[in-house]
Amino acid sequence: MSFPDAARVELDKAQQRRNLRKATTTIRAKRAAVVAEVPDWEPLRDEGARVKDEALHDLATHLERLEVAVTAAGGTVHWARDAAEANALVARLTRAAGSDEIIKVKSMATDEIGLNAALAAEGITAHETDLAELIVALAGDRPSHILVPAIHRNRAEIRDLFEAELGETGLSTDPAALTAAARRHLRERFLRVKVGVSGANFAVAETGTVCVVESEGNGRMCTTLPDTLITVMGIEKVIPRHADLATMLTLLPRSSTGERMNPYTSLWTGVTPGDGPRDFHLILLDNGRTATLADPVGRDALRCIRCSACLNSCPVYERAGGHAYGNTYPGPIGAILAPQLAELRDHTALPWASSLCGACYEVCPVKIDIPTILVHLRSRVVREQGAPPSERLAMEAMARVFASRRRYEAAQRGARLAGLAAHLPGPLRTWSGVREPPQAPRRTFRDWWRSR
Amino acid sequence: MRIALFVTCLNDTFAPSAGRATVEVLERLGHEVVFPEEQTCCGQMHANTGYADLAAPLARRFARVFGGFDAVVSPSASCVAMVRGQYPGLVGETVPNVYELSELLVDVLGVEDVGATFAHRVTYHPTCHGLRGLGLGDAPLRLLRNVREIELVELPEAETCCGFGGTFAVKNADTSAAMLTDKLRCVLDTGADVCTAGDSSCLLHIGGGLRRQRAGVRTLHLAEILASTG
Structure with a gap:
């Protein structure tokens, strides 16, 4: 279903509208407060963009340095062209570790490649350990937000879900009680399962250090308890230097959860005998990233550090919700990432899922000019996929009118006549669904100017 | 100051009172306003709907019509943002110096009190x-x-x-x-x-x-x- 059709369905979900409005309003205010505390926030954004660009503009070199450093620290690096290769690698490594189940750190990359379903087809069970991912998985639902996958659910809905699916009874809607119920369910798995799978927020080329940022500590359980740790990382996550983490870890939590610092930041470099996993595998995932890098305008989308500030600020996301985007990455960033990482022809409506209000660009910690990329992708869709013939004809007709003063002034007289009609013709009819159509006044501005 | 008015196609046709009011405010402050009648549309609708190919000739046309003026004013932030933000990428030639009305008044002319009365x-x-x-x-x-x-x-x-x-x-x-x-x-x-x-x-x-x-x-x-x- 294309965005406009999916949005029409989502907009009618009153509880979801309320949940989203409440959650995004709260998180916007928190973000604004902690960003205002940082006097050099704007230079910090510039530095964040510069760090990511430095890595992206010489990506091959940085990835090879990362591979050398990880290997030297006792890890193994694998390269995956696409989702199928990455999924097959995870399945093979899991079986090689003698396991038929994995515990997972919340990760966008593994959502993107559909890892859980691919593993299930191989007879391997994936356990989500992030509270919200667990909620989504138990409900047979899909995540609707990058950071808060169950943002469309409220506490009462989650209480009901836990009572139905986890055998809990008499639960309150108190967050601590709900979390304790999830903990009872998860703890046994943390201790039993021998393979952990994570994504990565950053990976340092200089040292081979991988970084995961989270709030719950469940991620750290997955990266420290199992014998084998497999990290699936988009190749755009590499940053040049360890010192760059200082910039990125200042930008990320303030932009995402509106916290000065996130509760858990896990950093590991290869393997350490007697401490944590014995085997560490880093899978470097392309899956459309190299192709995205080839577009000089669109490539800036690869700077994204998945903070989700753009989602929380977007008036379209707040109303339509994440599911309307029909993609792992919702919101403004999804509208520019999905058409580039996957095939443009499969996401032709997404670049239009924005009023170009610019709220996303204003909050982006790595200064991705999302409105400019949206306009660029609209042009690419029109050029490469073709526009509806009626739209192309209308646009060409209007361009001809605007190319000549004589035709323009004749069209103004026509608009005045059409303005007398009660309703607008053709696709413009949607305008008059909720608004009175504009009436062209008797005299145009230029009529008045000439008559002075 | 001699100021060219870019009224925008939308104001010209559907909201002429916004254009008239812009002229009245600037003239009351003692400025000369000229209206180049060759002007039509800046091409924003085409550019933002994915038709950069159709927007580019309109942008070039706009640059010809307004290129000779020291200052151009427009009662539309949206069209000014189009000229300032997208023209460099579309036409690659000198972009006319276009100001949104409040920007011209406050930032360029240094006026905050335009002598208006409005009891609403x-x-x-x-x-x-x-x-x-x-x-x-x-x-x-x-x-x-x-x-x-x-x-x-x-x-x-x-x-x-x-x-x-x-x-x-x-x-x-x-x-x-x-x-x-x-x-x-x-x-x-x-x-x-x-x-x-x-x-x-x-x-x-x-x-x-x-x-x-x-x-x-x-x-x-x-x-x-x-x-x-x-």
Whole structure:
């Protein structure tokens, strides 16, 4: 279903509208407060963009340095062209570790490649350990937000879900009680399962250090308890230097959860005998990233550090919700990432899922000019996929009118006549669904100017 | 100062009073306003709908018509943002020096009191292209605060988009309607009898919604309030 059709369905979900409005309003205010505390926030954004660009503009070199450093620290690096290769690698490594189940750190990359379903087809069970991912998985639902996958659910809905699916009874809607119920369910798995799978927020080329940022500590359980740790990382996550983490870890939590610092930041470099996993595998995932890098305008989308500030600020996301985007990455960033990482022809409506209000660009910690990329992708869709013939004809007709003063002034007289009609013709009819159509006044501005 | 007026195709045809008011304010302040009659459209609709190929000739045409002026003024933040933001990529030639009206008045001419009187309860909606596209800051509000007898009331959630977005309002009509509904609720909560803004496009959308609801709230372009003398 294309965005406009999916949005029409989502907009009618009153509880979801309320949940989203409440959650995004709260998180916007928190973000604004902690960003205002940082006097050099704007230079910090510039530095964040510069760090990511430095890595992206010489990506091959940085990835090879990362591979050398990880290997030297006792890890193994694998390269995956696409989702199928990455999924097959995870399945093979899991079986090689003698396991038929994995515990997972919340990760966008593994959502993107559909890892859980691919593993299930191989007879391997994936356990989500992030509270919200667990909620989504138990409900047979899909995540609707990058950071808060169950943002469309409220506490009462989650209480009901836990009572139905986890055998809990008499639960309150108190967050601590709900979390304790999830903990009872998860703890046994943390201790039993021998393979952990994570994504990565950053990976340092200089040292081979991988970084995961989270709030719950469940991620750290997955990266420290199992014998084998497999990290699936988009190749755009590499940053040049360890010192760059200082910039990125200042930008990320303030932009995402509106916290000065996130509760858990896990950093590991290869393997350490007697401490944590014995085997560490880093899978470097392309899956459309190299192709995205080839577009000089669109490539800036690869700077994204998945903070989700753009989602929380977007008036379209707040109303339509994440599911309307029909993609792992919702919101403004999804509208520019999905058409580039996957095939443009499969996401032709997404670049239009924005009023170009610019709220996303204003909050982006790595200064991705999302409105400019949206306009660029609209042009690419029109050029490469073709526009509806009626739209192309209308646009060409209007361009001809605007190319000549004589035709323009004749069209103004026509608009005045059409303005007398009660309703607008053709696709413009949607305008008059909720608004009175504009009436062209008797005299145009230029009529008045000439008559002075 | 001799100032060329870029009225915009939308104001010219559907909101001529915004153009007239712009002329009146500037002339009252002692400036000479000229109107190059060859002007048509800046090409924003084409560019933002994915037709950069059709927008480019309009941008070149605009640059020819307005290239010779030291200063061009427009009562549309959206069209000014188009010229300033997208023309360098479209035409690659010298981009005319175009100012949005409040920007010209406050930042260039240094005027905050234009000598207006307007005895109504007014709320101001900062449009996205003015607020974030041009970074107008509080220039429009400073002008409004100096209007005599005006009762200015703050619009809740003012910085949220009204949902117009050009062809967005047609291509994503349902989401646009949801955004409009929330904006109208905020406008009505102020108890204002006039909602003003610096873009007639957003005002046609908001005003169309208010009229459909028979809300009894008018929309007026910022220039019209600044031109008013009671």
